[in-house]
Amino acid sequence: MNLNMENFYSYLNVLSWGKFNELNVPINFDKLRYCYEKYKNYAIQYNSSKPLIRRFGISLISCTEKIDDPTAFGSLLEYYDKTGIKLQETDFSKKTEAWHDSGLEESFNEISDHLYRSHFLILKPGGYFPYHRDYNGFPMLRIIITIKNCKKENFIFGLDDTLLSLQDEKIYLVNTNLSHFACNISPKDEKEVVFIVMNVLIDKKTEKFLFRNLKIR
Numbered sequence: 001m002n003l004n005m006e007n008f009y010s011y012l013n014v015l016s017w018g019k020f021n022e023l024n025v026p027i028n029f030d031k032l033r034y035c036y037e038k039y040k041n042y043a044i045q046y047n048s049s050k051p052l053i054r055r056f057g058i059s060l061i062s063c064t065e066k067i068d069d070p071t072a073f074g075s076l077l078e079y080y081d082k083t084g085i086k087l088q089e090t091d092f093s094k095k096t097e098a099w100h101d102s103g104l105e106e107s108f109n110e111i112s113d114h115l116y117r118s119h120f121l122i123l124k125p126g127g128y129f130p131y132h133r134d135y136n137g138f139p140m141l142r143i144i145i146t147i148k149n150c151k152k153e154n155f156i157f158g159l160d161d162t163l164l165s166l167q168d169e170k171i172y173l174v175n176t177n178l179s180h181f182a183c184n185i186s187p188k189d190e191k192e193v194v195f196i197v198m199n200v201l202i203d204k205k206t207e208k209f210l211f212r213n214l215k216i217r
């Protein structure tokens with residue numbers, strides 16, 4: 001990672017596009033759904049110290065190649081307190097088997113080495129993330145890929161002062177340094193909300209890729 005002035009300007013440029021933008025990156029959603037079905041039984045609790053919140057994850061890019069390493073789904077501060085091992089976001093760069101089966105390497109090949117902690121997230125009805133920020137001190141933003149039940153009938157996603165209108169099978173670039181929350185409001189138990197969150201490091205290279213793939217530019 002090169003934190004020079006040129007790359008810093010790239011981060012400012014990308015932030016200037018706004019907090020929420022749709023991307024046109026070509027994604028094979030059939031392959032992605034198949035990948036989710038293949039690995040969904042390996043999903044583990046997100047943040048095991050809060051087991052009552054019905055949210056689960058499957059790692060695509062993590063600090064190990066395991067799809068079910070709980071380190072990817074917990075607080076790094078808590079991990080340090082427990083183990084004495086200091087991890088940071090840039091340690092989450094190992095691609096898992098699920099990543100290689102997802103087809104996402106083909107879609108993001110050009111910036112694959114700029115992708116960090118990434119996973120499928122599954123929210124069961126009532127499952128939620130309360131208001132928080134993803135800020136981690138690095139010039140990173142989030143790419144969210146919606147898979148299923150992400151429309152507002154089942155899922156609400158608040159970002160800063162806005163309630164987003166998400167659609168299924170879309171790709172969004174989101175500034176989750178801003179406060180945000182997400183909740184599966186579906187009353188029926190079978191309606192799980194599934195989406196992917198990817199951390200992307202912003203520099204000259206990713207700025208170019210993202211701008212070229214903005215839906216509106």
Ligand SMILES: [Fe+2]
Binds near residue numbers: 129132133134176180
């Ligand atoms: Fe978040």
